[in-house]
Amino acid sequence: MSDTKHSNCEEPEDATENLKLSVARTLKWNVIDRVSSQILYAVTGVVLAQELSHEEFGLVGAIMVFQMFAERFIESGFASALLQRKSPSRLDYSTVLWFNLSMALALYLLLFILAPWIADIFQGNTRLIPLSRVMFLTFIINSLSIVQSNRLIKRMETRMVAVSNSLGLIAGAVTGIYLAVSGYGAWALVWQSITVATVKTIILWFSSGWTPMFAFSFPVLKSFFRIGSVVMFTSLLNTAFQSIGSFLIGSKVNLSSLGYYTQADKWSKMAVVSISQVFASSFVPLLSKVQDDPERYAHMCGKAHRFAAYLLFPGMCLLAVMATPIFHTLFGTKWDPSIILFQLMLIRGIFFTLSNLYGNFLLSVARSKRLIANEVIRDTATIIAILITLPYIAITAPGNPVRGVEIFLWGQLAATIVTWITSLILVIRISGRTLLSYLGDLLPYFALTCLSLIPCIMLLNAELHPLLICVLQSLAFMAIYLGINALMKSRIQSDMLGYLFGRFRKAH
DSSP, X not given: OOGGGTOSOOOOHHHHHHHHHHHHHHHHHHHHHHHHHHHHHHHHHHHHHHHSOHHHHHHXXXXXXXXXXXXXXHHTTHXXXXXXXXXXXXXXXXXXXXXXXXXXXXXXXXHHHHHHHHHHHTTTOTTHHHHHHHHTHHHHHHHTTHHXXXXXXXXXXXXXXXXXXXXXXXXXXXXXXXXXHTTOTTHHHHHHHHHHHHHHHHHHHHHSOOOOOSOOOHHHHHHHHXXXXXXXXXXXXXXXXXXXXXXXXXXXXXXXXXXHHHHHHHHHHHHHHHHHHHHHHHHHHHHHHTTTOHHHHHHHHHHHHHHHHHHHHHHHHHHHHTHHHHHHHHHTTTTTTHHXXXXXXHHHHHHHHHHHHHHHHHHHTTOHHHHHHHHHHHHHHHHHHHHHHGGGTTOOBTTBTTHHHHHHHHHHHHXXXXXXXXXXXXXXXXHTOOHHHHHHHHHHHHHHHHHHHHHHHHHTTSOSOHHHHHHHHHHHHHHHHHHHHHHTTOHHHHHHHHHHHTOOOOOO
């Protein structure tokens, strides 16, 4: 599992150490950000899941279909183009900020007017009208923080991004829990989101040390258009197809089933999106810095890929095996129909995250045509899977009210695997690495994960408290996985510990 087995190029020692130091600072705070955020998110989610009904979660899930789409449109792809650009100017940042804000205001006005239509789509539930009109304020607030956080990520100064996220989630948790226990129902989730966005944005503005110019440049906006428009296009399509499950379940089945789906989606995304965001914010700025050096670029692509394999396979597969004791520990049996959906989303998340990582490789060298090709393939596979499984989406079975939704997710998993294969093929040329080298990155960690899961699966049959089963499964898995990596002198594990604790070992 040594890096030297997967790469034929070596970087100069000083350059390698500088890259490691840059990655270490960024990765350390990204990991702190995601871990602390997800702990806070989890605590809040447990309380809200116990206090609110399946239908109330379904109501907010219906709103999130439009919320996610609008936020991707507001980001416009130009924020990603800022990350790809080597040295953005103050005018560059200012232009993107004012563009994002103007798009947010325009979209909010449009969706405010369309709120009754949104309610009609989801079986005429008029409660969606006031809920959506307030909830949609979040993407106006978030539009003010995109450039601020982007600028810090570009400079690899992510400490305040982590702080703002954590403080926002704390404030949101207090607000959401108070309103939930006070009987405000779905409004608890809405005002939680508003509070998180507001606190995060305020902290970033006061702490970043940067203010925009009162200037807007069309030439600057045009200079971002080639890569920005592609990222926006692919992001919109990607978001649309991620949201289509919620849309179809809410409109074709019922809001209770959407509630089960939303709950599974929320908890799976805590792992999937967190890891994907850590990779994007840690490696894309770095890869953009070495895009003109093919050997160093290939080296860093390999490093990022092996790091992804090291985290993804154990993280997603262990959570999938632990799904039942985790849900029973947190919720009792209230959300049992969500368990199988949660497991399928985690497995799909492995291939989704790897595909996104390959997309980041393409983005870092501004290969817009390949990005478009990758998205077209993803969307085609998704549409085919939807057409095949949609007739079964409303099926129920004894003890399983979401059997049709489960079938739908099996189709989405198959589509995501197809996307992973094609995106890997697309990225091989630009990264200067072979198919065998990419597969060689993945297979050792996949095999070791399967081996480490054996005692965890056996523990599922133990007649113990669910929490104790979770603890024993975690300890057994970590002992085997980390222990074998240590015995094999895994460079990725050694470097990961170095990234987290600021220590680096030189290869002997």
